[in-house]
Structure formats: structure tokens, C-alpha cells
Amino acid sequence: MRLLSWNVNGIRAASKKGLLEWVKKEKADIICLQETKARPEQLTKELLSPEGYHSFFSSAEKKGYSGTVTYSKEKPSKVLYGMGEPKLDSEGRMVITEFEDFVLFNVYFPNGKRNRERLGYKLDFYDAFLEIAESYKKKKKGVVACGDFNTAHSEIDLARPKENENVSGFLPIERKWIDTFISHGYTDTFRRFNKKPGQYSWWDYKTRARERNIGWRIDYFYVSNDLLPNLKEAFIQQKVMGSDHCPVGIILEL
Numbered sequence: 426m427r428l429l430s431w432n433v434n435g436i437r438a439a440s441k442k443g444l445l446e447w448v449k450k451e452k453a454d455i456i457c458l459q460e461t462k463a464r465p466e467q468l469t470k471e472l473l474s475p476e477g478y479h480s481f482f483s484s485a486e487k488k489g490y491s492g493t494v495t496y497s498k499e500k501p502s503k504v505l506y507g508m509g510e511p512k513l514d515s516e517g518r519m520v521i522t523e524f525e526d527f528v529l530f531n532v533y534f535p536n537g538k539r540n541r542e543r544l545g546y547k548l549d550f551y552d553a554f555l556e557i558a559e560s561y562k563k564k565k566k567g568v569v570a571c572g573d574f575n576t577a578h579s580e581i582d583l584a585r586p587k588e589n590e591n592v593s594g595f596l597p598i599e600r601k602w603i604d605t606f607i608s609h610g611y612t613d614t615f616r617r618f619n620k621k622p623g624q625y626s627w628w629d630y631k632t633r634a635r636e637r638n639i640g641w642r643i644d645y646f647y648v649s650n651d652l653l654p655n656l657k658e659a660f661i662q663q664k665v666m667g668s669d670h671c672p673v674g675i676i677l678e679l
Contacts, residue, residue, distance in 0.1 A: 426677045427453040430571035432533065432627070432644060432670035436461040436494070440472055442667035448475050453674070454498050457520075459533035459573045461492035483507065483517040491516040493572070495531045499524065508553050518550070521557075526679045527567035527652060530558065534575045537593035544593055547575070551602045558649075559609060568611070568649040569677075573627075573670065575643055578603045578613065581622050582642040584634075594643065606647070614646040614659035614675050626661055627670045635669075646675045655679055 429451060433439035436458060448456060456478070464484045465473055474480045478496040483506040485491040501522035507514030520531045532554065537544035558568050576599040580586040589595040607613070615624070625640025634640060648656060658676040665671050 426455070426679055427451070427674065428455045428457070428529075428569065428571065428646070428677065429453045429672050429674040430457040430459070430531070430644060430646060431665075431672035432459040432573040432668060434460050434462075434668040434670065436463050436468070436472060436492075438462075439667045440469070444667055445471055445475065447665060447667070447672075448496070455522075455529065456496040457529070457531035457571050458494045458496075459492075459518075459531070461494055461517075462489050463492060464488070481506075481520050481522060483520045485517040486515045491518055491533060493517060493520050493531050493533050495520045495522055495529070497522060501529075508557050510553060513546075513550050513553055519554075523566075527569050527677075528561045530554070530568070530570040530572070532570065532572035532574075534573060536575050537596075537599070544596075547593075548598065548602065551606075555606055555609065558611075562610070562649055567652040567655075568647075569652065569675075570611070570647045571645065571673070571675075573644050574603070576600065576603060577641045577643055581620075582625075584623075584625070584639040584641070594641065610650045611647045612650055612653060612656075614648055614656055615642075615661065615673065617653075617656065618659050624661055625663070626673055630669045644670055644673045646673060648675070648677075652677065 465482045481504050482494045503523040505521040518533045522529045535547040537547040577583040625642050626644035628635035628640040655677045662672040
């Protein structure tokens with residue numbers, strides 16, 4: 426089973442840069458997109474439901490902001506939009522799809538750079554997500570969590586760690602949460618296969634950072650450790666253009 430995740434920085438904008446061609450080429454079983462910035466009624470038929478896929482959209486109350494969608498060839502047994510907390514769910518940041526062998530979280534975690542209040546919101550979102558992920562694990566359900574986590578975990582995960590020590594996205598408190606998440610029995614799939622530096626998934630548009638590979642790895646696939654025997658591959662598609670992020674993916678043998 427091939428699963429892909431991509432922060433498209435606007436699904437309509439990405440569609441003009443080859444998004445649907447990428448979807449057709451990849452032939453993934455499940456595709457998770459973040460930062461869609463659109464409601465279903467604003468989309469073309471092809472974006473609303475690519476051929477061969479069921480689609481599940483979570484949209485923000487604020488127009489043109491945030492949003493997630495999961496495209497899946499197999500119809501899930503259950504779909505949830507958010508975590509059941511209005512304050513955390515109003516921005517359309519999560520789609521949860523349940524399948525026979527696992528539950529999939531497609532998440533666009535908040536960015537904490539705006540101010541201290543927003544950082545607090547991000548940390549509250551992290552904690553609520555971990556709580557619900559753990560509730561599935563207690564039911565003996567494998568957990569797959571993908572999306573834009575908006576935090577680089579370790580120094581190897583960004584080009585300029587020293588310059589960003591006091592910047593949200595690499596703050597000690599954010600990195601510590603990822604440590605906590607891992608300690609609960611989850612694995613960063615990419616680092617299980619690739620421990621090299623220079624492996625990034627986001628580059629700043631304004632500074633044309635992608636041309637120099639001055640980036641951050643903030644897009645992840647995590648799996649609960651019970652799924653590790655099924656994990657066969659994890660990768661970053663750094664050459665795929667169309668957003669300030671690039672896609673990431675895994676292959677699970679189920």
C-alpha cells in the first residue's frame with residue numbers, strides 16, 4: 426500500500442502546477458493533502474474527486490485558509506473530521522479515516538510563529554492529537570499519522586539549526602513534544618531508512634531557498650511501532666514541484 430502526503434499550499438494553485446498529473450502518475454492507494462485553502466464547492470470535479478478515489482474534505486470556517494483532504498481508493502469504514510473540540514476543529518486541520526488494519530490521521534498542524542497565543546494553540550493541538558491517537562492504540566488499532574507537523578525535530582532536519590533556535594518550528598518546547606510523541610511508541614518512518622542531512626520537505630519561497638536546498642523537514646509519516654514490520658519504504662519526493670513543500674510517502678505491506 427502506497428501512501429503519500431503533501432502540503433500543497435492551495436489546492437487550486439497546485440492544480441495549475443501539475444497536481445492532478447502527479448496524482449495520476451503516482452497511483453497511490455491514499456493521498457493526503459494539507460493547506461488546501463478551499464471548500465469543496467469551490468473545486469472542479471477532478472479536484473473534488475479524482476478518478477478512482479473517494480474524497481474526504483475538512484474545511485476551515487475562514488475562507489481560503491488551512492484545510493485538509495484525504496483521497497482514498499478504498500472506502501474507509503469510518504471518517505471523522507477533527508477531534509471533537511470546536512476550538513481545535515474550526516480550521517479544518519484533520520481528517521481521520523479508519524481502515525481494517527489501521528487508522529490514518531491526515532493533519533495540518535498549526536504554525537506557532539505569529540505570537541505566544543498561537544504557539545499555545547499549536548501545543549494544545551499537539552496534546553489533543555496525541556490523546557486521540559493513544560485512544561486508538563488502546564483499541565489495538567495501528568496508527569499512521571502524516572502531514573505538515575510544522576516542527577523540525579532534530580538539528581539534522583533543518584539547514585540552519587543555530588539561527589533558528591528561538592524560532593517557532595524549532596523551539597525546544599516543540600521539539601520536546603515530538604520526543605514525547607515518539608516515547609509513546611511512534612516512529613519517524615523516514616529516519617528509519619535515511620539518516621543523511623540535507624533531506625528537507627519545505628523551503629521558503631521568498632528567499633528562493635529551494636534552489637540552494639536551505640530547507641526544513643517538517644512533513645512526516647509516523648507509524649505506531651506495531652506497524653513497523655509492515656513498513657517497507659519511506660521517502661521524500663524533493664524533485665516534485667508545485668508548492669513550497671514537497672510530497673513525502675511510505676509503503677506499507679498489509
